[in-house]
Amino acid sequence: MIIQLDSHISEAAQQAIEKHIKGLKYKITNVRTQRAHYLVAIGKADIDLRSIGQLPGILDIHQVSDDYQLVSRKWRVRPTVLDLGDGVRVGEGSLMLAAGPCSIESEAQMESIMQHLLDNDVRIMRGGVFKPRSSPYSFRGLGMDGLKLFHQMARARGIKIVTEVMQVSQVEEMHDYVDVFQVGARNTQNFNLLDALGGVDKPVLIKRGISGTIEELLSSAEYVFSGGNEKLVLCERGIRTFETASRNTLDLNAVPILKEKTHLPVIVDPSHGIGIRDYVPSMALAAVMAGADGIIYEAHEKPEEAASDGAQTLNFQESARLIRNLRKVYALRQELD
Amino acid sequence: MIIQLDSHISEAAQQAIEKHIKGLKYKITNVRTQRAHYLVAIGKADIDLRSIGQLPGILDIHQVSDDYQLVSRKWRVRPTVLDLGDGVRVGEGSLMLAAGPCSIESEAQMESIMQHLLDNDVRIMRGGVFKPRSSPYSFRGLGMDGLKLFHQMARARGIKIVTEVMQVSQVEEMHDYVDVFQVGARNTQNFNLLDALGGVDKPVLIKRGISGTIEELLSSAEYVFSGGNEKLVLCERGIRTFETASRNTLDLNAVPILKEKTHLPVIVDPSHGIGIRDYVPSMALAAVMAGADGIIYEAHEKPEEAASDGAQTLNFQESARLIRNLRKVYALRQELD
Amino acid sequence: MIIQLDSHISEAAQQAIEKHIKGLKYKITNVRTQRAHYLVAIGKADIDLRSIGQLPGILDIHQVSDDYQLVSRKWRVRPTVLDLGDGVRVGEGSLMLAAGPCSIESEAQMESIMQHLLDNDVRIMRGGVFKPRSSPYSFRGLGMDGLKLFHQMARARGIKIVTEVMQVSQVEEMHDYVDVFQVGARNTQNFNLLDALGGVDKPVLIKRGISGTIEELLSSAEYVFSGGNEKLVLCERGIRTFETASRNTLDLNAVPILKEKTHLPVIVDPSHGIGIRDYVPSMALAAVMAGADGIIYEAHEKPEEAASDGAQTLNFQESARLIRNLRKVYALRQELD
Amino acid sequence: MIIQLDSHISEAAQQAIEKHIKGLKYKITNVRTQRAHYLVAIGKADIDLRSIGQLPGILDIHQVSDDYQLVSRKWRVRPTVLDLGDGVRVGEGSLMLAAGPCSIESEAQMESIMQHLLDNDVRIMRGGVFKPRSSPYSFRGLGMDGLKLFHQMARARGIKIVTEVMQVSQVEEMHDYVDVFQVGARNTQNFNLLDALGGVDKPVLIKRGISGTIEELLSSAEYVFSGGNEKLVLCERGIRTFETASRNTLDLNAVPILKEKTHLPVIVDPSHGIGIRDYVPSMALAAVMAGADGIIYEAHEKPEEAASDGAQTLNFQESARLIRNLRKVYALRQELD
Incomplete structure (x- = not known):
């Protein structure tokens, strides 16, 4: 149950509400986001909404039957649209496109x-400065120095940055240099990291776990939202299955399912989703037709020389062609009855 | 290695070729299809093609590095197009659409x-008369009586029939009443059935196994082709994974991968692929955008009353809308650069 | 619901019972097995057992909440023990051991x-004469000639034969030459084959499907049982997962789960379950400790020369050692409190 | 390649070695553990070991073909045994047993x-004070206060503590109160956490990822080892598959495979591995028979009242019986030839 409070509610009025709810054996989480002030109440008893609704200081009440609450479309029926500034928007009504290398390598590359x-x-632009690598002996990214240069160059060109944050202590460190924090597929259930990102006033893009369910992705988003940050984007990037002909199995089923379950924007990463350069464009186009709000993919001037993920990275010619086609497909989707 | 023989080759000439090949420790399979006469030779030794190529009676030789041979695009680079008669074609250049109920139920329904x-x-039109059911106590279809009525009604209306065959003895029985034999996901590796369908002059649509790899699907097609039947269509229909939010995980990655590996038409079944009616259209559109040559889906006048699979079946209004949209999407895909 | 009828019930009495049950909107399947005569009634309505129980000709009634009925331990609580003759028994109280090559190759090998x-x-002794192979060009077994020789040699030595049947037409053909029909992992849901084996008076060993659930395995057994054949053994042989370090993932969880759900014997095939010779013994021992009623594994005089599956086949020294150890482990398990 | 250095090597000698290795285009990681000083060199060129071996200050050199190096048994062939103090040892020669509740709840419970x-x-004793929970609204553990009490009570009784650490900042905080740090299944690839644990002089128990491969588990251990901490234990705890009859699919194949690949102790968690109380003992016994060095499982005075995981938790009577049986099984395994 989500109770939206009057933002000018008195402390006494709030206490009265909380006391009433706790009396029903519900557990309360106090959520103050960029937009509003909520109480999320979790419990089992049937509740007569009218008896609560009359209490002073309450603007609205919704009962949500899912385990996740604040990210559910059963509560907020209108899609969330994020504004990254300078006219860059993410969500319903615009096709988000983000491209770039797996890892930031050098000034010339950027x-x-x-x-x-x-x-x-x-x-x-996407690009990693902290890279999660299975082996401790692999290249792990340029770190904060790389990010600062990335930020300086992007700012000068009006480009927004999305890059991965791997641990709690990096959140503050990276904060001023990123436009969107990315939570990678190995950290989707790093709950401490999600908690920390709940306290930040920057958008967070959460990738689905390597073997994460759709339900778990929504619950991870609920962590960030209930921590106070409404600015969320979800990303399908392929799951681990028995099939070895592709790097991962891109689960486009997740797109229409997520779009119905949540009000948050849903994008797709076809590069990791199939892992083979020649097939990335087909999957990107299919993702948009399935209803995705955007595509994030890997591009590099010379994929064969990329420090990582070269096998799934488009060169600029392929990338330009994909962008043209994505826009045509997105336009058609808007027109379909 | 595939050796295409002159269709008028003398027995002596063929014996000379076979003797030569066997001398190289290759195992030979003699394949006579609707179109041509081939020897498929499997072995490990390096071969000097020129020494074989000069033997009389040989039209062409291809070395194919895959385990499957005759279905490989490394051998036949032009896409296969099937002609079902009456102007109905399957493959490159036309969008195959097949719809109908899970099971044939009655004359009125048809x-x-x-x-x-x-x-x-x-x-x-798709529609089952022999239904594979997990439980022996479930409805198993109307059988041959249903098929005969189905055939009579379809013929009168110029409609082609695709329906599932479940065992060897049914192949002959059903032969005159079907236009396309369907091999279901539980029979993709029923090798005796595949062998039997190799001897038939009707197209065969092979669904990917419930947990079958892409490679296994191609090998199953190779069974039918090497048995003498070139008329094949492959169908992605979702695989079994850990995700329970959908009935199966539709693996659209399989579409571009299959399209590159084989010359056979590749279609998609979004009904089983996601298993939830509201999302079937999105996945059908995405499949076409991923490069599919067609869509086979479940439709019924009153899905809620269907004998089986109602939860993933479209009603006629939804179906009509999907057909319109599929054609627009297919048209756009042809135009993309 | 399972209704056991008096084996001398009159036709009129049986009709009266069926009429009564159908009046409750239950669907009836008439099952005559080697042991008894049952009606299996499937429906949804709540039933007052007493009103049925009084009808003449009824020996016993059980309500079973599972989808499968006759194989459920909620109905038959005592474990089923099969007698293969000559003192060879399968099930509770004895450790079934079956070993042999993947394929029968020659008289000398046997x-x-x-x-x-x-x-x-x-x-x-296990040994295949009809081999399911992914590729049509692989060795497919010696067929009926091989089986006849196998049978002749085994009979002379008092050895029982378990071998795979792949299609309906083979059931009759093979009948006199096998002691146990094996249904392979690719045929677990070949329902026509299961139906045919329901009509046979020989034990049937059903392997779990490559990606089959435990529930599906039980339903497949229900096919055979409801077809009239009570003589069943279930076999866990590894499932397909993302892990590639082993050929399959042996799911020993299935052993205690199956032992609780069904009264049928449950055995394990560690050879396919892990697929790597050095580790087969460990998994065999673990399977017995998990509660398995037996082990079926691959052994060959010279595994490196075996026609198939050599990589997972034990030589005779390894096999002899495993047998000794399996008996010690089985003995200990009987003693544990 | 692993180069063990003389612990009294001069800086100049070490620099000479590093220069030589870098000249071969190998990347060097300097590893100082509790036991020794190593250089791990990763590269592709073939190397003449003799030319390096002669350099002063080198004790030993091993070439390891795996991606992981220091945890490989190709390098260290003798099994690692950890000493937790007070006679508690983990690894070859003793059966490690750890039991306790999912979460620490109260003094009386402990x-x-x-x-x-x-x-x-x-x-x-196992017991969580920081609990990873899918939902932000679930009970997340008693935190540091709970751990301090846990520690005080355990110390007084000579009991060792294993408990989960979830983020980098907790490593230092928890350090003095734990005997073994546990890395949970959701953090197996939390590389920052692994890095941090590499700097600690306490054993680390790493659970396999929910969908982690055996290879990935070894690479995660390599992170900790290459960070300087040799004290490692690996734990199989079930993987995520399509099967829903059990909570996870316990992959006992991993036990013999890991035991051959690594010198580290390998234990099993049957509670999460099957997730159903009645079957936990069978799987624990099977795990030991498969070769596990120990078992970690959930026990609680009243499982039905446990704050979490009650459905897979043994009561004390079941736990006592399991312990007795585990010891008998372990004893038998030692005796098998």
Whole structure:
């Protein structure tokens, strides 16, 4: 149950409400987000909403039958749209496109990619500075120095940055240099990290876990939201199955299912989703047709020389062609009856 | 290695070729299909193609590095197109659409569905008469009586039939009443059934196994082809994974991968692929955008009253809308650069 | 609901019972097995057992809440024990051991293996004559000629044969030459084959499907039982998962779960379950400790020369050692409190 | 390649070695553990070991073909045995037993469980104070206060503590109060946490990821080892598959495979591995027979009242019986030839 409070509610009035709810054996979580002030109440007893609704200081009450509450479309029926500034929006009504290398490697590399993005009117660049790698001996990214340079160059060009944060202590460190924090597939259930991102006033893009269920992805988003941060994007990126012909099994079923279950924007990462360069464009186009609000993919001037993930990375010619086609497909989808 | 023989080759010439090949420790399978006469030779030794190529009676030789041979695009680079008669074609250049109920139930049911198909210019009807059911106590279909009625009504309306065959003895029995034999997901590796279908001059639609790999699907098709039947269609229908929010996980990755590996048409069944009626259209559209040559889905006048699979079956209004949209999406895909 | 009828029930009395049950909207299946005569009634309405129980000709009634009925331990609480003749028993109270090659290859091969089995007091030999192979170009077994020789040699030595049947037409053909029909992992849901085996008076060993659930395995057994054949053994042989370090993932969880759900014997095939020779013994021992009623594994005089599955096949020294250890482990398990 | 250095090596000698190795395009990681000083060198070129071996200051060199190095048994062939103090050892030669509740709840709860452990001569207690929960609204554990009490009570009774650490900042905080840090299944690839635990002089128990491969588990252990901490235990706890009859699919195949690949102790958690109380003992016994060095399981005075995981938790009577049986099974395994 989600109770939206008057933002000017008196302390006494709030206490009265909480006392009433606790009397019903419900557990209360106090949530103050960028937009509003809520009480999330979890319990089992049947409740007569009218008896609560009359208490002073309550704006609205919704009963939500899912385990997740604040991210549910049973509560907020209108889709969430995020504003990244400078006219860059994410969610219903615009196709989010984000491209870039797996890892930030050098100034020259960023220079060429940013030019490619600007040439194609793409306003968001992805690129890792902290890289989760299975082996401790692999390249782990340029770290904060890389991020600062990334930020400086992106700012100068009006480009927004999405990059992965791997642990709690990085949240504050990275804060001023990113536009969107990405939670990677290995951290989808890193609950401490999610808690920390709940306290931040920047959007968070949460990737589905490598073997995470759709339900778990929504619950992870609920962590961030209930921590106070409403600015969320969910991302399908393929799950682990028995099939070895592709790197992962891109689960596009998740797109229409998520779009019905949550008001949050849902995007797709076809690069990790199939893991084979030649097939990335087909899956990107299919994802948009399935209803995705955007695509995040890997592009590099010379994929064969990329520090990581070269096998699934598009070159600029392929990337430009994909962008043109994605926009046509998105336009058609809007027109379908 | 695939050796295409002159169709008028003398027995002596063929024996000379076989003797030569066996001398290289290769195992030979003699394949006579509707179109041509081949020797498929499997072995490990490196071969000097020129020494074989000069033997009389050989039209062409291809070395194929895959385990499957005759279905590989490394051998036949042009896509296979099937002609079902009356202008109904399957494969490159046309969007195959097949719809109908999970099970054939009655004359009235078929009447209404056929009218729906004709109204929407869909020329292929799906519908089971032998139903594989997990429980022996479930409805198992109307059997041959149902099929004969199905055939009579379809013929009168110029509609083609695709229906499932479950065992060897049914192949002959059903032969005159079907236009396309369907091999269901539980029979993808029923090798005796595949062998039997290799001897038939009717198209065979093979569904991917419930947990079958892409490689296994191709090998199953190789069974039918090497048995003498070139008329094949492959169908992605969702695989079994840990995710329970959908009935299966529709693996659209399989579409571009299969399209590159084989010259056979590749279609998608979104009804089983996601298993939830409201999301079937999104996945059908996405499948076409991923490159599918067609869609086979479940439709019924009153899905809630269907004898089986009602939860994933579209009503006629939903079906008509989907057909319109599928054609628009297919048209756009042809135009993309 | 399972209604056991008096075996001398009059036709009129049976009709009266069926009429009564159908009046409750239950669907009836008439089951005559080697042991008794049952009606299996499937429906949803709550039933007052007393009103049925009074009808003449009824010996016993059980309500079973599972989808499967006759194989459920909620109905038959005492474990089923099969007698293969000559003192060879399968089920509670004895450890079933079956070993042999993946495929029957020659008289000499069988000779050496049978001697090995007799030396170690193992009375059941496994060995395929019809082999399901992914590729049509692989060795598919010696067929009926091989089986006849197998049978002749085994009979002379008092050894029982378990071998795979792949299609309906083979059931009759093979009948006189096998002691146990094996249904392989690719045929667990070949319902026509299961139906046919329901009509046979020989034990049937059903392997779990490659990606079959425990529930599906029980339903497949229900097919055979409801077809009239009570003589069933279930076999866990590993499922398909994302893990590639082993050929399959042996799901020993299935052993205690199956032992509680069904009265049928449950055995384990560690050879396919892990697929790596060095680890087969550990998994065999673990399976017995988990509660398995027996082990079926692959053994060959020279595994490296076996026609198939050599990588998971034990040589005779390893096999003899495993047999000794299995008996010690089984003995200990009987003693545990 | 692992190069063990003389612990009294001069800086100049070490620099000479590193220069030589880097000249071969190998990347070097300097590893100082509790036991020794190593250089781990990763590269591709073939190396003439003799040319390196002659350099002063080198004790030993091993070439390891796996991605992981320091945890490989190709390097260290003798099994690692950990000493937790007070005679409690983990690894070859002793059966590690750890039991306790999912979550620490109260002093009375701990009191009763510790008494149970002492009565049965079990010296390690498990119990969570920081609980990873899918939903932000679930009970998340008693935190540091709970741990301090846990520690105080355990110390007084000579009991060792294993408990989960969820994030980097907790490592230092928890350090003085735990005997073994546990890395949970959701954090197996939390590389920052693994890095942090590499700097600690306490044993680390790493659980396999919910869908982690055996290879990934070994690579995660490599993180900790290469960070300087040799004191590691690996734990199989079930993987996520399509099967829903059990909570997870306990992959006992992992036991013999891990035991061959690594010198580290390998234990099993049957409670999460099957998730159903009645079957936990069978799987624990099977795990030991498969070769596990120990068992960690959930026990509680009144499982039905446990704050979490009650459905898979044994009561004290069941637990005592299991302990007795585990010891008998372990004893038999030692005797098998």
